[in-house]
Amino acid sequence: MVAGRRRDPVVSENGRMSESHAVPVVELPGDARMPMVGFGTWKVTGDQVEAAVGAALAAGYRHIDTATMYGNEAEIGAALGSSGLDRAEIFVTTKIRPPDTGKEPEVLRRSLRALRTEYVDLWLVHWAAQRSWRRKEIWNDMRKLRDEGLVKAIGVSNFSLAQIDELIEASGETPAVNQIRWGPSAYDPDVVVGHKARGIALEGYSGLKDGRLKDRALAEIAAAHQVTVPQVVLRWHLEHGVTVISKSVRPERIAANFDLFGFALSEAEVARIDALGHL
Numbered sequence: 162m163v164a165g166r167r168r169d170p171v172v173s174e175n176g177r178m179s180e181s182h183a184v185p186v187v188e189l190p191g192d193a194r195m196p197m198v199g200f201g202t203w204k205v206t207g208d209q210v211e212a213a214v215g216a217a218l219a220a221g222y223r224h225i226d227t228a229t230m231y232g233n234e235a236e237i238g239a240a241l242g243s244s245g246l247d248r249a250e251i252f253v254t255t256k257i258r259p260p261d262t263g264k265e266p267e268v269l270r271r272s273l274r275a276l277r278t279e280y281v282d283l284w285l286v287h288w289a290a291q292r293s294w295r296r297k298e299i300w301n302d303m304r305k306l307r308d309e310g311l312v313k314a315i316g317v318s319n320f321s322l323a324q325i326d327e328l329i330e331a332s333g334e335t336p337a338v339n340q341i342r343w344g345p346s347a348y349d350p351d352v353v354v355g356h357k358a359r360g361i362a363l364e365g366y367s368g369l370k371d372g373r374l375k376d377r378a379l380a381e382i383a384a385a386h387q388v389t390v391p392q393v394v395l396r397w398h399l400e401h402g403v404t405v406i407s408k409s410v411r412p413e414r415i416a417a418n419f420d421l422f423g424f425a426l427s428e429a430e431v432a433r434i435d436a437l438g439h440l
């Protein structure tokens with residue numbers, strides 16, 4: 162058994178999602194409520210990101226994903242500010258780069274200023290530093306800033322389960338989230354089970370860049386539900402309890418990628434998509 166603060170993600174409305182158009186939410190430590198459908202902003206900057214985030218909020222997304230490395234926090238802050246939505250209605254994630262170890266307080270304060278907010282809902286370390294002591298150092302520094310109230314929940318990105326266990330053992334605290342590349346070709350049931358067993362919410366990125374998107378199985382499932390292949394792939398994440406973030410700069414795609422609650426995949430369809438990872 163792994164040590165640390167164990168708290169299984171509670172997924173509300175999961176399972177019968179087809180009957181409700183509400184986005185399911187994962188409850189994280191720190192009273193952070195993470196909508197399971199998020200909007201990504203990697204490689205989008207300037208006016209384009211401000212417009213894209215505006216379109217995402219108008220389409221109904223309430224979960225926005227950024228990182229200091231994306232260089233777009235200020236424009237996202239502007240879009241959040243002009244949305245007319247209360248800050249509390251939106252779940253905001255940003256990330257810190259491991260080379261910024263030792264500078265966490267200034268990096269976080271800069272993120273908060275740019276995002277025009279007093280706190281972020283989720284703060285992730287963007288990837289695992291090569292050296293174990295460095296991974297532990299940034300994690301402990303992040304925990305201190307979380308304790309100061311600048312962040313609701315903290316987690317990791319691109320970590321293996323072994324690297325996560327090392328953090329848990331060293332700090333006694335389990336990361337709330339691990340954000341990793343996910344999609345049919347990356348599907349590994351051990352990864353899903355391993356995170357669930359530790360009470361860590363799994364968040365998947367780059368699902369629409371998956372190498373299996375042109376597979377016949379996905380086209381057939383999409384046709385059966387009269388939806389698109391991207392919608393099937395995004396819905397497949399949710400069927401596994403995986404929070405999904407997608408990015409687009411086109412309003413019609415932004416809206417379609419959020420429109421995941423008018424259909425549900427059968428167990429057989431989920432299994433067929435899972436099998437694409439083993440081809």
Ligand SMILES: NC(=O)c1ccc[n+]([C@@H]2O[C@H](COP(=O)([O-])OP(=O)(O)OC[C@H]3O[C@@H](n4cnc5c(N)ncnc54)[C@H](OP(=O)(O)O)[C@@H]3O)[C@@H](O)[C@H]2O)c1
Pocket residue numbers: 200201202203204226227287318319340341365366367368369370391406407408409410411414415417418
């Ligand atoms: N933690 C990490 O290390 C990490 C790494 C990568 C990504 N992320 C996060 O995850 C987010 C999502 O990942 P991602 O941006 O790599 O990939 P993605 O959202 O899976 O795919 C984005 C690509 O798919 C296209 N696309 C979007 N919707 C589509 C649709 N309905 N039909 C056809 N094409 C569509 C987009 O083009 P258009 O814009 O032209 O529509 C873009 O080229 C990122 O933006 C970022 O926030 C995190």
